[in-house]
Amino acid sequence: MTPVATIAGAALLLAWVLWPIVRPGNGTGRGPLGAALIEPQPAPTCEQCGPRPESDARYCSNCGTSTGR
Amino acid sequence: MARMALALAPLMALWGLVTSIAALRTSRADLAATAWRGLAAATACAAIAVGALAWAMVTHDFTVGFVAENSSWHVPVRYAAASLLHAPGGALLAWAALAGTAGLASVGAAGSGPSRMWVTAIVTGALVVALSAVAYVADPFVPVTGAIGDGAGLSPDLQRGAAVAYAVCLLVGTAATLPAFALTAGALATATLDERWSRAVRVWNAVAWCALFVAAVAAARWFALNPLRGPWLGDPATALWLFPVAVGAWLVHLDAGRSTAERVLMRVLLVTVMFTAATGAVSVLSGAFVQGIAPHRPSPAGVWFAIVPAGAFLLQALLIRRGRRSLSGSRAVASDSVHAPGAWIAHAGFILLLGAVIGSAFAASHDVALADAGIFRAKDPLGHQWSFTSQGVSTLRRENFGSVTISLLPSRDGSRGPMLSAEARSYVTDDPSVAGQEAFTTAALGNAFLETRFSITDPDASPEKLRISFVPLATWILPGALLIVMGTLVPLVGRPRKAA
Numbered sequence: 001m002t003p004v005a006t007i008a009g010a011a012l013l014l015a016w017v018l019w020p021i022v023r024p025g026n027g028t029g030r031g032p033l034g035a036a037l038i039e040p041q042p043a044p045t046c047e048q049c050g051p052r053p054e055s056d057a058r059y060c061s062n063c064g065t066s067t068g069r
Numbered sequence: 070m071a072r073m074a075l076a077l078a079p080l081m082a083l084w085g086l087v088t089s090i091a092a093l094r095t096s097r098a099d100l101a102a103t104a105w106r107g108l109a110a111a112t113a114c115a116a117i118a119v120g121a122l123a124w125a126m127v128t129h130d131f132t133v134g135f136v137a138e139n140s141s142w143h144v145p146v147r148y149a150a151a152s153l154l155h156a157p158g159g160a161l162l163a164w165a166a167l168a169g170t171a172g173l174a175s176v177g178a179a180g181s182g183p184s185r186m187w188v189t190a191i192v193t194g195a196l197v198v199a200l201s202a203v204a205y206v207a208d209p210f211v212p213v214t215g216a217i218g219d220g221a222g223l224s225p226d227l228q229r230g231a232a233v234a235y236a237v238c239l240l241v242g243t244a245a246t247l248p249a250f251a252l253t254a255g256a257l258a259t260a261t262l263d264e265r266w267s268r269a270v271r272v273w274n275a276v277a278w279c280a281l282f283v284a285a286v287a288a289a290r291w292f293a294l295n296p297l298r299g300p301w302l303g304d305p306a307t308a309l310w311l312f313p314v315a316v317g318a319w320l321v322h323l324d325a326g327r328s329t330a331e332r333v334l335m336r337v338l339l340v341t342v343m344f345t346a347a348t349g350a351v352s353v354l355s356g357a358f359v360q361g362i363a364p365h366r367p368s369p370a371g372v373w374f375a376i377v378p379a380g381a382f383l384l385q386a387l388l389i390r391r392g393r394r395s396l397s398g399s400r401a402v403a404s405d406s407v408h409a410p411g412a413w414i415a416h417a418g419f420i421l422l423l424g425a426v427i428g429s430a431f432a433a434s435h436d437v438a439l440a441d442a443g444i445f446r447a448k449d450p451l452g453h454q455w456s457f458t459s460q461g462v463s464t465l466r467r468e469n470f471g472s473v474t475i476s477l478l479p480s481r482d483g484s485r486g487p488m489l490s491a492e493a494r495s496y497v498t499d500d501p502s503v504a505g506q507e508a509f510t511t512a513a514l515g516n517a518f519l520e521t522r523f524s525i526t527d528p529d530a531s532p533e534k535l536r537i538s539f540v541p542l543a544t545w546i547l548p549g550a551l552l553i554v555m556g557t558l559v560p561l562v563g564r565p566r567k568a569a
Contacts, residue, residue, distance in 0.1 A: 006070045017110045020102035
């Protein structure tokens with residue numbers, strides 16, 4: 001593989017890795033730098049114990065019942 | 070291209086580590102996305118680099134420093150994996166490629182949100198250490214200056230199928246402990262030690278333990294058929310691997326029953342100990358997975374790689390110190406019922422292995438010197454009468470060694486068996502004035518209850534000195550190991566569960 005092709009491949013890889021933060025429109029969100037935030041999911045709710053603190057729990061951390069996820 | 074890939078790999082992993090930590094602190098989705106891409110890019114770069122190194126090994130490209138130091142024209146291609154994994158430049162690179170691939174798979178199992186970021190951070194952190202050690206301390210692609218006609222070669226002790234199987238299984242087992250550890254630390258940090266974590270980590274634990282266990286069996290066989298190596302557990306570097314195997318056995322086979330916070334905490338601790346013990350063993354072996362009889366050359370890469378087990382231990386200690394909240398999801402882990410068919414298969418395998426261990430205590434060895442057509446008679450521990458008739462000495466010339474071969478015609482209770490041939494090898498070098506390294510092979514003849522082994526102990530004596538051994542139940546090891554692995558993997562398919 002020629003040096004030019006190697007450098008081009010490395011540049012493409014770098015561009016792919018950096019794309020999420022340099023893509024046009026990334027600075028229009030709500031984060032500290034205007035970036036989009038990871039959307040918090042609604043709190044899981046246990047029928048017996050109510051809302052649970054763990055955002056992605058499938059089971060209640062108190063009684064073990066399914067949270068319906 | 071390989072050098073560019075190796076130069077980029079640690080930088081990509083570092084980018085993944087920094088951005089995943091930043092994503093954890095800021096909850097920014099773009100940082101989370103670029104962190105995952107950093108991990109994928111680092112893994113791809115490591116895979117390209119290790120692929121290029123393996124190709125250089127197969128094609129005997131001695132302009133590559135690692136190939137010139139660890140291979141030669143006389144080393145057959147089938148032992149390329151042993152060459153690759155017995156020095157840190159190739160071993161840690163292969164580990165990084167495999168562990169990165171496993172890490173990418175585990176990121177998906179971590180779900181979304183903070184636990185996914187934790188897993189990305191831990192996997193990229195481990196890759197940063199391993200890839201930096203390769204790129205900056207043990208660069209395998211250092212070009213060789215001057216004309217190089219041949220490489221330094223590979224220890225004859227490693228030019229055996231069992232040694233290759235041992236090294237490859239250790240590589241796979243150690244790589245599979247990383248996702249288990251990352252998922253556990255991520256779940257601990259985000260208080261989501263729940264059933265989803267339990268299921269994901271169980272699969273990785275089983276894969277890792279099976280690979281490490283098969284490696285231990287391959288090592289036992291490698292030592293048994295190699296007269297120069299001595300007793301298997303007499304080698305500290307090999308015995309060291311029994312620790313993660315024992316911890317993994319507890320984790321995979323004994324960690325079942327009613328779900329309690331204490332049991333979940335114990336599983337967290339065992340996963341951590343298994344990962345730190347496996348990566349610690351790699352570090353003690355100077356960043357390699359296998360070594361020959363000659364003392365291993367100490368390598369700074371091994372010291373560098375010790376950051377991985379030390380960092381993992383510290384991280385887990387800090388997370389556990391955060392108190393009850395970390396374990397608050399533990400009640401959501403379903404209790405495990407014993408998978409009856411799997412347990413029966415594994416128990417059967419364990420009994421076979423136990424039988425083989427007990428049988429080895431009744432082994433009997435005879436040191437004899439037989440002239441051409443000489444006959445040696447002996448009774449084995451099971452009471453059968455054997456006779457061995459010498460068929461004389463012959464010399465062989467192979468691609469990587471010349472050998473003195475002695476053949477015996479065995480007969481048990483008057484019934485003739487197949488010919489047994491053992492070799493005393495002298496591995497060739499390009500320089501005729503330099504004596505090649507010696508190695509000995511063992512011929513084995515097995516039936517259901519007895520393995521008869523024969524090897525040369527002194528090829529220079531006249532007549533040559535031989536050792537004939539009878540080992541009861543030695544042939545039970547391989548089926549026993551196979552049954553244990555089957556019994557471990559079968560429950561992963563449709564494991565019955567009941568709620569806590």
